[in-house]
Amino acid sequence: MGRGKIEMKAIENQCNRQVTFNKRRKCLFKKANELFVLCDAQVAVIVFSNTGKLFENASSSMKRILERYSTVSGLQLCQNEYEHMLCEFATHRTENEKLHDKLRHMQGEDLDSLPPSELDHLQQTLELAARKVRDRRVVGLERKWAFLNQGVYENQNGYGQASCEAAVVSPVGNALPLPEFRVQPVQPNLHNTEY
Amino acid sequence: MGRGKIEMKAIENQCNRQVTFNKRRKCLFKKANELFVLCDAQVAVIVFSNTGKLFENASSSMKRILERYSTVSGLQLCQNEYEHMLCEFATHRTENEKLHDKLRHMQGEDLDSLPPSELDHLQQTLELAARKVRDRRVVGLERKWAFLNQGVYENQNGYGQASCEAAVVSPVGNALPLPEFRVQPVQPNLHNTEY
DNA sequence: CCAGCTATATATAATTA
DNA sequence: TTAATTATATATAGCTG
16 A cells, blocks of 8 residues: 555565554554444554554553453463462461461370470470470569569658669669669550550 | 545444444454564554454464563553452461461560460460370370380290280280270381471 | 445555655 | 655445345
């Protein structure tokens, strides 16, 4: 079409090719639009020039058309991402199951699934943990005791509220880390409200 | 174009519309292909007729073109699925973190983050679990002992390998559930290879 | 609903500015 | 380059079978 018929093969002359590309692309989009208007069709055209530039034309939202296309054609457009996600899911689930199992063992359940050597190790772990918790509770109780004791001591001396300085030099004889205690006093009931 | 110029609006006559749709669609695809051949462009055309039928034409794999489109245009084609996945991920992660925290507490770590009442409960849980594990180990050891004892007994009587029946009627005097033991013998080293 | 036909409308290759 | 011009090639609306 034009002054002369042209062969249907790639146009060698770069300049001519560019000109033809622009003319024909514009026309293609126009025709696509006419199809949409005249025949009430949904049309999407995507063109990448040989220089990599993107041109697009759609009768409505390109996203909607491509989603419809994906649904109708069954083409999974995000297959790679999807499979990657599935893989990560599996990893998470496995990890979760392992943690669950471990927790159950730590609670003395499902012990049948453990070999004796693991049982041995589990018992050691549990006893160590129980000791740590016990120690921790003792420390907490000692602090509480120290706090009460200190209050009694100062009340006995008629000082009313204890100041920080008073606490540092208080005659409580044990080696508890009282300075730290002053900065962050143990307040059980405050913590309880958070759980 | 044709015998007479037509208005650029939807063709009312259903039959005419269908005929025009087919003619124009075919031509659109032809033009798309010419653009591809003449100008070395990548072209994809998607058309849905007003009856919902899908027609498509692409210079190469439609999937590849649409993926390229998605990349270049930044259009997230699977946004809904993607967001749903992200949501599930967050749930999994949260659950994992909770389990992790709980496990650490069960191992006597991070105890500072627990209020005293929880410490109390934790200690009870640990001690109960330790007791269960201890009991279980005792049962295991007793079974082992019974097994050895039984072997000694039968060797003393010159029977060689102990048969199942022999195990059931063996004169081991304790009340251990030996039948179960026979079905699933405790094999520590077999299990060890799996961990 | 398809396939031709044909008169016109469009598209466009080559050319010119 | 890019934009107009123009001679021709295509596309196609309305027919007919």
